[in-house]
Amino acid sequence: MTTIDGILYGVSVAFTAQNLLVAFLGALVGTAIGVLPGLGPVAGIALILPISYSLDPTSGLIMMAGMYYGAMYGGSTTSILLNMPGEAASVVTCIDGYEMTRRGRAGAALTIVAVGSFVGGTVSTIGVMLFAPTLAKFGILFGPAEFLALVAGGLLLFSRISGGSFASGIFPMAIGLMLSTVGQEDVTGQNRFTFGLIDLTQGIELVSLVVGVYGVAEVMNVVESLETQVKPLRVKLRDLLPTREEWRRAWAPYGRGTIVGFVIGLLPGPHTTLSSFVSYKIEKTFSKYRGEIGKGAVEGVAGPETANNAAATSTMVPLLAIGLPYGAVTALMLSAMMVHGVQPGPLLIVNHPEIFWGVIVSMYVGNIILLIMNVPMISVWVSLLRVPNHIFLPLILLMAVIGAYSVNNSMMDVYFLIALGVIGYFLRKFNFQLAPMVIGMVLGPLIEKYIREGLFMNLGDPSIFYKSPMALFIWLVVIFVLTLDLQRAVLDRLFGIKTRTIAIGGGD
Amino acid sequence: MPNHARAAGLTAIALLAGITAVSFAAPAKADSYPSRDITFIVPFAPGGGTDPIGRQFAAGLEKALKGSNVDVENKPGGSATVGISTVVRARPDGYTIGLGTNAALVYQPLVNDGLIYKSPDDYEPIVKMVELPSIIVVKGDARWKNLDEFLAEAKANPGKMRASVSGLGTIVEMVLQQLNKAADVKITPVPFTGGGGEGLVAVLGGRVEANVTSGAAGVAGQVAAGEVRVLAVAQKGKYEPFPDATPMGDNYGVTLPYATYVLAPKGLPADVKAKLVAASLEVVNSDDFKNFAKTTGMIVDPKGPEETKQELQQYTRTFQDLKTFMDQK
Numbered sequence: 001m002t003t004i005d006g007i008l009y010g011v012s013v014a015f016t017a018q019n020l021l022v023a024f025l026g027a028l029v030g031t032a033i034g035v036l037p038g039l040g041p042v043a044g045i046a047l048i049l050p051i052s053y054s055l056d057p058t059s060g061l062i063m064m065a066g067m068y069y070g071a072m073y074g075g076s077t078t079s080i081l082l083n084m085p086g087e088a089a090s091v092v093t094c095i096d097g098y099e100m101t102r103r104g105r106a107g108a109a110l111t112i113v114a115v116g117s118f119v120g121g122t123v124s125t126i127g128v129m130l131f132a133p134t135l136a137k138f139g140i141l142f143g144p145a146e147f148l149a150l151v152a153g154g155l156l157l158f159s160r161i162s163g164g165s166f167a168s169g170i171f172p173m174a175i176g177l178m179l180s181t182v183g184q185e186d187v188t189g190q191n192r193f194t195f196g197l198i199d200l201t202q203g204i205e206l207v208s209l210v211v212g213v214y215g216v217a218e219v220m221n222v223v224e225s226l227e228t229q230v231k232p233l234r235v236k237l238r239d240l241l242p243t244r245e246e247w248r249r250a251w252a253p254y255g256r257g258t259i260v261g262f263v264i265g266l267l268p269g270p271h272t273t274l275s276s277f278v279s280y281k282i283e284k285t286f287s288k289y290r291g292e293i294g295k296g297a298v299e300g301v302a303g304p305e306t307a308n309n310a311a312a313t314s315t316m317v318p319l320l321a322i323g324l325p326y327g328a329v330t331a332l333m334l335s336a337m338m339v340h341g342v343q344p345g346p347l348l349i350v351n352h353p354e355i356f357w358g359v360i361v362s363m364y365v366g367n368i369i370l371l372i373m374n375v376p377m378i379s380v381w382v383s384l385l386r387v388p389n390h391i392f393l394p395l396i397l398l399m400a401v402i403g404a405y406s407v408n409n410s411m412m413d414v415y416f417l418i419a420l421g422v423i424g425y426f427l428r429k430f431n432f433q434l435a436p437m438v439i440g441m442v443l444g445p446l447i448e449k450y451i452r453e454g455l456f457m458n459l460g461d462p463s464i465f466y467k468s469p470m471a472l473f474i475w476l477v478v479i480f481v482l483t484l485d486l487q488r489a490v491l492d493r494l495f496g497i498k499t500r501t502i503a504i505g506g507g508d
Numbered sequence: 509m510p511n512h513a514r515a516a517g518l519t520a521i522a523l524l525a526g527i528t529a530v531s532f533a534a535p536a537k538a539d540s541y542p543s544r545d546i547t548f549i550v551p552f553a554p555g556g557g558t559d560p561i562g563r564q565f566a567a568g569l570e571k572a573l574k575g576s577n578v579d580v581e582n583k584p585g586g587s588a589t590v591g592i593s594t595v596v597r598a599r600p601d602g603y604t605i606g607l608g609t610n611a612a613l614v615y616q617p618l619v620n621d622g623l624i625y626k627s628p629d630d631y632e633p634i635v636k637m638v639e640l641p642s643i644i645v646v647k648g649d650a651r652w653k654n655l656d657e658f659l660a661e662a663k664a665n666p667g668k669m670r671a672s673v674s675g676l677g678t679i680v681e682m683v684l685q686q687l688n689k690a691a692d693v694k695i696t697p698v699p700f701t702g703g704g705g706e707g708l709v710a711v712l713g714g715r716v717e718a719n720v721t722s723g724a725a726g727v728a729g730q731v732a733a734g735e736v737r738v739l740a741v742a743q744k745g746k747y748e749p750f751p752d753a754t755p756m757g758d759n760y761g762v763t764l765p766y767a768t769y770v771l772a773p774k775g776l777p778a779d780v781k782a783k784l785v786a787a788s789l790e791v792v793n794s795d796d797f798k799n800f801a802k803t804t805g806m807i808v809d810p811k812g813p814e815e816t817k818q819e820l821q822q823y824t825r826t827f828q829d830l831k832t833f834m835d836q837k
Contacts, residue, residue, distance in 0.1 A: 046554035046582065050563065140713045184586045186701030188676045189619065191586075196622045198593045202585025268702065268709070323729040324705050331555035331703065338725050339560050341803040345729015409583050410590075449701060456698040457670060457715060 007129060010357030014365050019062055019358065022055065023366040024373075026063040030070020031374065033086075035381075037078055037396065038211040038403015038417075040087040041071035042328045047406075049332060057340040058355045061333055062362040068329050069312045069363070072272055073117040073370055076305045077381050080109045084215040084396070088206055089272035089308040091438050092280040094214060095162050096293060096300030103296055106385070107240030110378045112250050112298055113305040114371060119254045120306035121367035124262045124313035129360055133349070136321035138266045144454035145468040147269075151446045153478030154274070155439065161281055162433045163294045169436045172427055176440025179204045187452050199412040208404045208416040209441050213434050215400045216421025219393050221428065226389060240379055246298050253283055253303035260303075261310025266317055268326035270442055275311040276304035277439060285481065313363055320356050322346050541602055541780045542576035549606030551591025553584040556703060557640070557725060561768050562607045564800045565637060568791035573783075587675075588612035589623055592771070596625045600775035602784055605634065610767040611679050614823040618831055619677060628820045632772040632781065635788040636811035636819065638801050639765040640723030641743040642683040643753060644671070647711055648734045655740040655754040658718070662693040671718040672707030673697045679766045680720040682830050683742045689833055690760035711736060722766040724749035724805025749805040764826065767809070769816055785813055 013019060033044035045064050052060030075086035080097030093113070100109040127135075142150075160169045182193045183203025194200035242250070257279045264275040283303040284293045293300045318324045323344030325331040337344050342352055349356045384392075404417040424434060458464035466472060480487075491497040548569070550562035563580050570578040583591035592612055598604035608631075617626045625631055644655070652658040662669040673681040681697045688695055698716050700706040705726055711719040712735060719736075721727060728749060730736045741747040742764060744757030756762035770788055772781070791797055792810040801808045811819065 042554075049554055050580075053563075137712075140709055143710070143713055143715045184589075186675055187699045189587050189616075191620065191622065194622070198586065198590060198622060198624065202590050268706065322735075324709060325555075328553070328555060335555045335557075335560055338804055339564075339800075343729045343732065346733035346735060347729060408585060408590075409581050410585075453698065453700060456696075457710075459667065459670075459696060 003129060006353065006357045007361060009353060010361030013058060013354050013358030014062070014361040018055075019059055019362060020365065022059045022063040023066050023362045024369050026066020027070040027366050027370045027373065030067035030072075031074035031370070033067065034071035034074020034090075035077045035086050036403060037084045037086055037215045037400050038207050039399075039406055040075075040207060040403075041068050042332070043207075043403075043406045044071060045329055045332050049336065052336050053339055057337055057342045057352075058358045060336050060340070061355060061359050062366070064329070064333050064336065065316065065359055065363055066366045066369075069117070069121050069309050069366065070370060072308045072312045073114065073305075073374065075308075076113045076117075076301070077110065080113070080301065081106055081381060081385060082396070083218050085210055088210050088270070088438060088442070089276050090305070091210060091214070091273070091435055092161065092276050092304045093301055095280075095435065096295070096297050099294075099296030100298075100301065101385075104239065105246075105296070106382050107378055108242040108246055109298075109301050110381060111240065111375065112242055112246065112302050114374050114378065116250065116254050116257065116302045116306035117309040118367050118371040120258045120261055120308075120310035121313050121370070122364060123258045124265070124310035125360060125363045125367065127262050128314060128317050128363075132317050132321045132360075135266055135317055136346075139268055139318055139324070139326060141470070142267060143468070144450040144457060145464050145466075145471040146474065147267075148447065148450035148454060148465060149471040149474035149478070150267075151269075151443045151450060153474060154278070155443045155447065156478060157281055157481060158277055158439045158443075159436055160433075161277065161284070161439065162435045164431065164433050168431055169433045172432050172434060172437035173440040175423075176209070176437040176442075177444040178440075179209065180441045180444035181448075186449070199410060202408055202410065202412070204416050204441075205404065205407050205410075205413045206438075206441055207407050208413045209420050210438055211400045211404055212417045212420030213424025213427070213437060215396065216417060217424030217428060219396055219400075220421065220425045222389065222393060240382065242298070249289060249298045250302040253279070253287065253299045254306050256282055256286075257303040257306030258310045261307035261312075262314045264307070265311035265314030266326075269446060271311045271315055271327055272308040273438075273442055275307040277435075279303040279307035285484070309367075316359065316363070319344070320348060320359065323348060541783055542573050544603065545577045545579055546573070546602070547604050548578050548580050549591045549595050549604065550580055550582050551584060551588035551594075551607060551612065552582065554582050557723060558607070558609065558768065560800075560804070561638060561806070564797060565607070565770065565788075565791055568794055568797055569787055572787040572790045572794075587616055587677075589616050589620065593624055595771060596631050596773055598773045600632075600773040600777075602772065602776055602780040605770060605772045605784070607637075608769045608771045609679075610765075610769075610820070610823050611677075613769065613771075614820055615677065615679075615682075615827045615831075618824075618827055627824065628817045629774075631774050632776050633813050633816040633820065634770040634772055634781075634785055635792055635813070636809055636816045637768045637770060637792055638806040639767045639809050640806050641741050641747055641765050642680050642720055642722050643724070643727070643738050643742070643747070643750065644687075644740040645708065645711060645719045645721060645727055645731075645736045645738055646717065647714065648736050650717075650737065652739065655756070658739055659691050659693055662695050663691075666694040667696055669693075669718070670696045670698050670716040671720050672700045672710045672716045673720050674703070674707060675699045675701050679764060680722060682827070682834075683762060683764050684720050685830055685834050686742070686762040686764055687756060687760060689830075690756075690762055708736070728805065747805075765807075767819075769820075781813075 033039050045067050075090035076093045078084045078086045079090040079093040083094050083098040085091045097109050159173050184191050184201040191201055260279045261275040264271045283299040284290050287299045318326050319330040325334045334344050404413045454464050548566040552558045566578040566580045592608050595606035617623050676699050684697050707719045710716045738750040738753040740756050741753040742756050742762045
């Protein structure tokens with residue numbers, strides 16, 4: 001079956017009444033899951049897993065995929081409006097998104113994100129269609145050495161992702177790293193920092209951290225400043241739309257975000273979260289308007305939100321083309337296939353073309369549904385800002401608690417949510433950056449994992465980490481980006497070459 | 509704003525009243541068991557290899573017990589000890605039961621002092637569900653055509669051959685150590701802990717020589733496509749999904765499977781236990797359950813409470829021996 005035949009066949013599968021309905025439901029429920037702080041795509045999809053068992057496997061997967069990219073879109077809504085990420089992949093969107101809201105541009109930001117998610121999702125789907133069999137094995141090329149270079153380099157680069165001084169980024173990052181070591185480690189099953197408490201062996205949940213330091217801390221912040229708070233102005237329809245200038249500036253980040261997301265989605269790991277961080281960093285380093293990022297720039301919203309949708313889409317490549325789930329959500333999809341007796345693997349495209357092409361074409365449909373459904377919703381979301389605080393804040397807290405509990409069905413996660421909320425509140429008071437804390441928590445366990453895997457694999461010899469050409473190349477890129485400022489100074493001093501200011505690591 | 513305060517207060521009282529009503533609902537009489545929803549705790553995250561077993565069983569139990577929902581609750585963490593501890597600690601009324609594995613029920617207490625269960629005496633084994641034999645997988649174009657060739661090369665290069673496992677102290681690592689012990693070789697385990705077939709990816713990428721994994725489901729697609737080959741299976745006699753694999757149980761006595769059970773807290777009322785055991789046995793002996801196991805390469809091994817308890821006690825000795833062997837190195 002050629003790609004064209006496949007697409008036509010996929011159209012015939014995706015455009016049945018049932019599959020259109022499940023794509024719509026998936027996108028709708030996914031958006032809702034994304035909007036609710038704490039309830040992320042993994043917990044949400046796990047909830048509908050039993051429902052998907054009663055559908056045929058194609059419909060089940062279409063629904064799950066819809067929920068995944070729906071959640072990626074929805075996660076940005078509360079980031080922008082309330083400075084509370086709906087899930088971890090939307091953490092960086094808070095920085096510029098919330099600034100835009102404070103300037104009365106909430107509607108514009110949401111529209112930019114809706115279109116960016118559509119662009120990222122759709123272009124990424126085209127990439128999946130054209131290159132799935134070719135790209136499927138991309139991730140297999142990456143071993144512990146290459147991944148260590150990626151994640152450790154990432155940790156260095158991201159320490160100052162949201163600007164501010166070096167210390168204001170590195171201190172919260174260290175806390176994030178420390179928190180990530182709590183619990184039973186995977187390699188040998190030792191308990192670390194659990195103080196004999198069984199419930200602590202599961203470790204500290206990322207959702208508790210993200211929703212705690214952003215959501216709960218923000219609620220405390222709002223309560224504190226209730227007296228001085230200005231009510232948001234009634235937004236006119238015209239203000240919901242981005243200005244011509246905002247549109248113009250969004251396109252380059254859309255493009256960069258799509259590429260970044262697509263590539264990262266092909267690799268194992270928390271790709272949606274990482275893709276949004278990488279995209280933000282890229283905007284901050286290379287965008288023409290990098291000086292404004294962090295102060296409510298369109299780029300800081302458009303790039304990351306495009307990237308996480310592109311990543312949520314391209315992660316279907318390894319799943320469908322070679323049957324390897326590179327993330328928690330695709331692992332759920334894999335298990336849904338197995339329950340139906342569908343064997344995921346390289347032969348899926350031959351044995352079950354209806355699944356392969358049906359799911360791919362449905363992602364195209366789903367992204368259109370998402371756009372049509374959500375653009376009219378933007379005015380509804382913005383009007384949420386007018387809900388009186390005495391109703392709104394308790395609701396937010398309630399949702400945060402439910403969200404944190406739902407991940408592992410554990411009260412421990414709720415206690416951490418509250419404790420981390422308090423920590424986040426004080427860190428903010430002292431002008432510390434919160435995004436590096438999330439990064440430390442996400443990357444910490446990965447760094448440890450890849451170091452240990454690499455050492456085990458090479459029988460204890462650390463040369464593996466610099467003998468791999470790809471790892472070496474990644475390290476060189478990291479060093480290049482890290483020393484951009486220095487390079488500029490050297491060029492200027494020695495050769496008198498003036499380069500444009502590179503706002504590496506902050507607008508300072 | 510006194511009005512708001514009052515409204516909030518009233519809401520809180522209403523909520524509290526509701527919660528109290530639910531939690532103090534009169535304990536169900538045994539003869540009416542089950543009279544409300546049963547929680548079935550799966551100590552793994554959704555989406556892994558074990559979660560579907562729990563869900564399949566819960567769906568069957570719901571039919572067999574009639575009249576009550578059986579709700580699956582995923583409670584992952586601590587190599588399944590968090591979820592199992594929740595079951596062990598629960599009120600023994602038959603409304604909280606859960607899934608356990610031989611690794612988490614038997615091996616974990618040997619290495620983890622803080623657990624609230626030490627032996628099958630600390631909980632009520634209800635039924636044994638399925639076994640997944642461990643298999644050894646190499647790349648499709650690997651130079652070893654069978655287990656003997658693989659072991660010959662391992663013998664010539666002690667410690668140099670590597671096999672990916674899902675973690676140290678897991679069933680698959682112990683199978684590898686059983687083989688090391690029985691065949692007098694030294695294949696080095698390399699833990700790939702991310703789940704989702706990462707150990708298999710390491711084989712596909714040529715970073716390790718072999719992968720040891722439980723059951724057929726995760727690799728069947730790759731085997732069908734010729735990407736990987738199954739060299740051996742840790743059981744006696746041939747394994748239906750991969751009939752060409754050498755049964756290591758026959759020559760080396762390597763038979764340690766990944767086994768799953770249903771357990772309840774200690775102290776169930778006798779009649780509740782009887783009902784639960786009867787219904788559970790009905791589930792694992794049903795055609796639905798057998799078909800499910802067949803398509804995923806699992807082996808149904810129905811055992812009642814007494815046999816299950818004996819099996820778990822037997823495993824204690826096996827694991828203790830293996831641990832001694834592993835600690836020597």
